[in-house]
Amino acid sequence: MSSEVIYRQLGSNGPKVSALGFGAMGLSAFYGNQVNDAENHEVIKVAVEEGCTFVDTSNIYGPRMGENERFIGQLLKDPSFRSKVFICTKFGIYFSSTGVGLSGKPEDVRRWCEQSLANLQVDCIDLYYQHRVDRSIPIEETWTELKKLKEEGKVKYLGISEATEEEIRKAHAITPISALQIEFSPWTPDIKENGILKVCRELGIAIVAYSPLGRGFLTGVYKSPADLEMGDYRRSNPRFRGEAFSENLKLVDALKEIADRKSVTPAQLTLAWVLAQGDDFIAIPGTKKLGHLKDNIGSRGVTLTAEELQSIDEIVNRIKVVGERDVAGLLAMNAF
Template identity: 85%
Template sequence: MSSEVAYRQLGRNGPKVSALGFGAMGLTTAYGNQVSEAENHEVIKAAVEEGCTFIDTSNVYGPPMGKNEKLIGELLKDPSFRSKVFICTKFGIHFSETGLEISGKPQDVRRWCEESLANLQVDYIDLYYQHRVDRNTPIEETWNELKKLKEEGKVKYLGISEATEEEIRKAHAITPISALQIEFSPWTPDIKENGILKACRELGIAIVAYSPLGRGFLTGAYKSPADFEEGDYRRANPRFQGEAFKENLKLVDALKEIADKKGVTPAQLTLAWVLAQGDDFIAIPGTKKIKYLKDNIGSRGVTLTSEELQSIDEIVNRIKVVGERYDAVLHGMGAF
């Protein structure tokens, strides 16, 4: 199998970026025990060396806020490394005294952009996303401020995450959206049915699929909720609980059967399926371990036949995932 780097265009008028990127959230957030900064740096550098140069983070990934950006910033301060990386970060979710909140107020947008520039140690952000839409602030106000930041050269391209079709259209009317970041995988294929994918294609907006491996579940590595480390947020996620876990294994097993027949891993099959949805799809799996990074990179050499794609689609349509994507606290904002 060839592992040649594939590229996808970021929106209608954007640059070509690596189709397989790297989601950095798990290096500091949500997924159990953390590793050292040096180990995290080795994974990021290995991803970039392998051509996964589309790197995704957010100002909220910590704790504390900014920790993930600062981790990456220690590498980006080297001009030779910065020149290889297309850096993406996000704003909008923040910690308050009462927990996680969302803001799209113009003054917050600008302040967070300046903080992210400092954390990342860069002069500009390649792709800046509204992480979640603040439904108490008119989206036009948020995007007028983003338009100013773009005009000032602080950001090159703009994106939005987990937005509705109406919100996407309103924001795009202010200034072009280059990318929609949204959860997408065989166990979260919603955008294919709810009109969002159709709208993005009409407007020329690329799809950046986060959690393309179903938060690791679709790799087949987990057989029981007890397999998750202490502090791993999946222990409290509805899809990973009790009977839901058992039911959702049916999807994993069905995909693994196809992967085994093809001689690839479930992760490689799944990523190949995500990227086969169209030339406007980009996938950003994340990992703390180089061995899993190499497994993901192996997906670049996987070509799915029309019959295989049809078989996977049939499985996705037939086996319905049990459980909400998030627990009650996070469900309302659709974090992370």
């Protein structure tokens, strides 16, 4: 499982981090009912050993608040492991007896930061994201508190997720944003057209692509909705259901043709394409299986020619994905 680690700068004011990181959400929940902590610890330890040291979690990943953070904290309490990891977590979404809500109130920001520090068993969070923007209050209130947390040494760098161009500008004016986390892949290339990528490059903000493999769809592993485990939240995702599933396989098949000619897997081709979008792109695929992790890591050794990139771009433009991204549905499923 050897390929050279690629590093990217985390925005104009940040450090070098691994371009291929690790998204830990699925280790606690959402992608099926079975969760094995021992096996999942092994996956994340191998990921870090192999250079995927940019590790992403959130205080709401898992069936209970803080569960995924506490799971990772069991490893981070070891100083030798902590020294290798650039740990990223998020705040802003919460569970309650009435459902799921958002808050960017300063008192909540501070409370959640303290809880995340305790859950992760660290004295400083490397990258702290506003997971979703609370539009019931001015974003400046949230980011003024984040600036204080940074000045106090509780967080090193700040990020935001799924924000608009205006929200990015307003937050960045308070204190620098180092990273925008947003869904990006061949079936969700929206930021290239909607102005988000342009504003991030203007302000020196890195792009952290979550679901870079289309929530696993673009790997070609799934041939029908029945292949998804019971309890897998993707069963409710519009892109994974009925006729949409069949239509979206056309994109997978077209990408697989290029991958086969190049003697790489669809996952490796897709991740290489994401990282080839620019030196400001970082990808955080996640998996519970060592075999899939090995496959993902292999993407670091894949170089795409200008002709291959053009061919993939033409496929992405020609084959339209059926079904919405289901951001609202994910929130309803407690699965951000």
